[in-house]
Amino acid sequence: MKVTFRIFRFNPETDEKPYYKDYEVNADPKDRVVDVLHYIKNEIDGTLTFRRSCLHGICGSDGMRINGKNMLACSILLQDLGYTDRDKTYKKPIVVEPLPGMPIIKDLVTDFTDFWKKYEAVKPYLITKTPPPERERLQSPEDVELIMEASKCILCACCTTSCPSTWSNDNYLGPAALLKAYRFIFDSRDEATDERLDIIDTPDGVWRCHTIFHCVQACPKEINITWHISQLKKKLVEREI
Amino acid sequence: MKVAKTGEGYFKLVASYKKETGGWAWIIHRISGLALTAYIYVHIYALSTLTKGKEAFDAEMALFQKPLFKVLEWLLFAFVLAHTLNGIRIVLVDFGKGSFYHKKAFAYLMIIGIIAFLVMGYFIFSHEIHQAFAGLL
Ligand code: SF4
Ligand code: SF4
Ligand code: FES
Numbered sequence: 543m544k545v546t547f548r549i550f551r552f553n554p555e556t557d558e559k560p561y562y563k564d565y566e567v568n569a570d571p572k573d574r575v576v577d578v579l580h581y582i583k584n585e586i587d588g589t590l591t592f593r594r595s596c597l598h599g600i601c602g603s604d605g606m607r608i609n610g611k612n613m614l615a616c617s618i619l620l621q622d623l624g625y626t627d628r629d630k631t632y633k634k635p636i637v638v639e640p641l642p643g644m645p646i647i648k649d650l651v652t653d654f655t656d657f658w659k660k661y662e663a664v665k666p667y668l669i670t671k672t673p674p675p676e677r678e679r680l681q682s683p684e685d686v687e688l689i690m691e692a693s694k695c696i697l698c699a700c701c702t703t704s705c706p707s708t709w710s711n712d713n714y715l716g717p718a719a720l721l722k723a724y725r726f727i728f729d730s731r732d733e734a735t736d737e738r739l740d741i742i743d744t745p746d747g748v749w750r751c752h753t754i755f756h757c758v759q760a761c762p763k764e765i766n767i768t769w770h771i772s773q774l775k776k777k778l779v780e781r782e783i
Numbered sequence: 784m785k786v787a788k789t790g791e792g793y794f795k796l797v798a799s800y801k802k803e804t805g806g807w808a809w810i811i812h813r814i815s816g817l818a819l820t821a822y823i824y825v826h827i828y829a830l831s832t833l834t835k836g837k838e839a840f841d842a843e844m845a846l847f848q849k850p851l852f853k854v855l856e857w858l859l860f861a862f863v864l865a866h867t868l869n870g871i872r873i874v875l876v877d878f879g880k881g882s883f884y885h886k887k888a889f890a891y892l893m894i895i896g897i898i899a900f901l902v903m904g905y906f907i908f909s910h911e912i913h914q915a916f917a918g919l920l
Contacts, residue, residue: 554787610801642796645786653786706809709796753876755805755885768805769882776878 543628545569545620546635547578549590552646560646563587564635571621571628575608575638579615579650592650599762602698606650607639612700612760641703657699660715664723664741669734685730692725692770694763701757701767713746717757717767720748724770727777739778748774804886808869815866822859853907860903861896868892 547567552560565582576594583590592615594604599617606615609623615638625632644652670679695718702708702716715723723742726732742748748771757767791799800806832839846852872888875881881888905912 552787552789554785560789607800610799640789642791642800643788645788647784647786704800706793706797706800706806709793752809753805753873753882753885754809755803755882756800758882759801759803759805766882768876768885769880772877772882779878 543569543571543625544631545625546632547582548635548637549579549582549649550637550639551590551649553648554646562637569620569625571619571626573620574616575618575620575623575636576604576615578620578636579638590650591648600696602696605641605698605700605703605762607637607642609637612641612704614698614700614762617762641699643709644699644703652703654699656712657702657716657718660702660719661697661722663715664719664726665734665738666722666726668726668729668732669737670731671733679731681730688728688730689725691765692721692728694765695721695725696763698762700760700762704756704760705751706754706756707750707752711746711750714750715742715747717751717771720751720771720774721765721767724774727774739781742774743778748778751775804889808872808885808889811865812869812873815862815869818859818862819866822862850911857900857904857907861900864896864899865893868896 545567547565548562549565550560551557551563565586567578567581567586569578569581576597579590579592579594583592592604592606594616595601596603597616599614602614604615605612607613608615608618620636623636625636638650640646640650640652644654645656647653697718699718701721702718705714705717707714708716720742723738727735727738751768751771753768753772755768758765761767797810802810829843832843847856869889869892872881872885872892875888876885
């Protein structure tokens, strides 16, 4: 099939303003978006820049906005976007843009500095105060179950950059950092619960989540982030009473 | 290395990002919330005629019986419904297991809302409806 890729282009060093460039390609409905991006870069326009590494939905480096919605370019087939007919020439282009609201380094490559700062803010590591036992700190299967889903996060930032609360407030911790906070607050081995609860109990923490579900919609690992945030809200309310 | 934001404003992002139930519910909640806040001010202002005596107040009440105000009142009820019903949904999400069924909850609550809206319409316009059908009966 013939399909047009309308790609966001911007080089802050030379361009005054971002612009969109159209590339017409022959593609298969079973191609991934990232395959077509590779084809464009290798065969049509070598100046196109995007980030990717594993190509298998594990490294989280190719989150971008495709047809209006954040997702991983390596985990989405053209047919999933509705381009299913092998013999057709599609008029509606596939629009590829960087993660919304992020500073641009070049084209589809965005600057994650702020995202990592928010991630670090919730102390994303196990904190213990009691002396370590003879062997490892054990968890029951139920304990693991509680943090299983939250542990699947690959830190692609699709969620945080899809959130209107992030767009309106640069300081909002955002769903990815809050999910990470959950992952340790509900970890039976962790002993810094109160410390972490204090960090998220601010107007820029959990309370800025307005349950819009953009994050859940965007998450390539299908994590119900809003549910985890609601558990944090509940825990904070329980702590108060 | 130079880094730059695209300067896409908040509203442009909200408008262009692909919205599903949660996004639309959130927008409806903001709009109805703002409308209700504005209404409170109008309401207080309207009541202030009470200080100008009985005649002034009665005249104003007569004005509110006009069809235009009836339609506005009906609209006001729609905002109240949307805000209350979606408010229930948000409570379910925040303090129940609503994140797992929030789309269904939204659909059902809005169906309830539409029915309540139509029933209220019947009550508000019962006089007009009776008049319109008077000739037929
Ligand atoms: S549910 Fe909360 S965190 Fe997720 S997109 Fe909405 S406001 Fe942001
Ligand atoms: S929660 Fe999902 S969308 Fe957010 S960073 Fe993790 S994997 Fe990506
Ligand atoms: S390239 Fe690693 S997640 Fe897509």
